[in-house]
Amino acid sequence: MTTASLSARQPNFGDRSDQEATVAIVGDLHLEPDQMRLFHKARRQINDVLSDEISSKPLPSAGVVQLGDLGGYNHQPGSHKCFLTAKEYLDGFKVPYAVITGNHDLEGNDFETDDDNLAAWSKVFDQRHYWALDAGPLLCIGLSTVRFRSNNFSAHEVHIDGEQMAWFEQQLQQAGNRPVAVFTHAPIMGSGIKAVLNVHVKNRCAWVNQSSDPKALMRLVHTYPCIKLWFSGHYHLSHDYGDSIALVGSCAFVNTGVIGNGTRDGCRHSRILAVNGEGYELSTYDHEEGAQRCDLRRQWTESAPVASAPSTTAAANSPDNEQAVQDIERQASSLQACTAAKEIGSHSRSGSSPSGQAALQWYDIGRGRLLARYPGLLCEFDAELRAPMGAVFVNMEPEDTLSFLDSDGNELNVPSSSSSSNGVANSRALDCRAADTIALHSSLPANSRRAQRNSEGGFYQIFQPNKWRLRKEREAQAAAHAR
Incomplete structure (x- = not known):
């Protein structure tokens, strides 16, 4: 962990004693100068949802979670300038906000290492890259990717390191029966969330830690039934697919779309989560239509069937x-x-x-x-x-x-x-x-x-080597030829 992340503030949405809370979940931003009208409109819409209809004041225990990937390519994603632009935009929300990193947030050309890039992100947002905060009865936990240049294969694989994993499990142990919502940029393997086969799956960057024990997080979901919700972005897909929400045991896995034009299917959506002591209501806000719809209501005690829980060791053959x-x-x-x-x-x-x-x-x-x-x-x-x-x-x-x-x-x-x-x-x-x-x-x-067959016993191929390393190799070769 970097020094900046150690000293950064801990975000918070309200007090644990509050009976109710409302959280807006905003997916990949990819801010672009020519799309700011869309982003400003979406921010106004979310501010309205998180405000009292009569007084226009923010609701108690209200907040925004942004799921990473802050800047589009015209904003030089991962750069210090991009972080400042994104912070200016996020500061326009009328309620506290918390951010996690996405795969594009660590590709800044200003930096030579992932640690330096992450430290710059943490300094701008004055926030640690992983956090736990109160939203009334709900404990919200955010986990961030810490690799881009140092990823073994695709630079865009979302990687949560051992430090965060150990801290995460400690938080779950301490949570007891308190409901928990988790936020990561990409979904986890086994979540049942709709994936884009010819992009993220092909390039081996569809799931968190896809190249290193991808089942570990799902094992925690089955071990700790206090995990009730898991939000992710990354795919730029709408909420209108049946598998944009997937129920696995006590947890609802929730895909979150985009609010700009970086959509794969023409829809611009955010999520609105309203919680109380009994359960939650999950809604979609359609930024094009300016309308909110309820997608799921659930009690904290509800559970869905589980097709198969991950084993602690790799099986030689699937049992069925x-x-x-x-x-x-x-x-x-x-x-x-x-x-x-x-x-x-x-x-x-x-x-x-x-x-x-x-x-x-x-x-x-x-x-x-x-x-x-x-x-x-x-x-x-x-x-x-x-x-x-x-x-x-x-x-x-x-x-x-x-x-x-x-x-x-x-x-x-x-x-x-x-x-x-x-x-x-x-x-x-x-x-x-x-x-x-x-x-x-x-x-x-x-x-x-x-x-x-590869070293893992399968046949999948590597179609996207780490582009940062390839670029550095080309630069080194060009420099050698110039001498």
């Missing part, structure tokens, strides 16, 4: 991969998690499978992994948590075929398809557990590829 396939396909078509979901209409859902689209074919590759073939993409899933975790092949053509080879290079006797007559995959995955290599066969030889 057939059930995992059924669960994933059911999640893909279900709209029950969001009680007031409305139709998307003309807004694009492209690239957001598995939600809303069934796989063409499933493959059981053993070691707790499944593969699903979607149009253009072969995706790898963790069977235990029913979660996409990477891509094996991308840009696949419909006529491309797959073969599975054992360690001696012999092709396995795998049927070409188990699809039903309507073209939708059956729930039974094809048995490919003995495969050591997957070969993609294309009519264009240049597009034919192979993937071997």
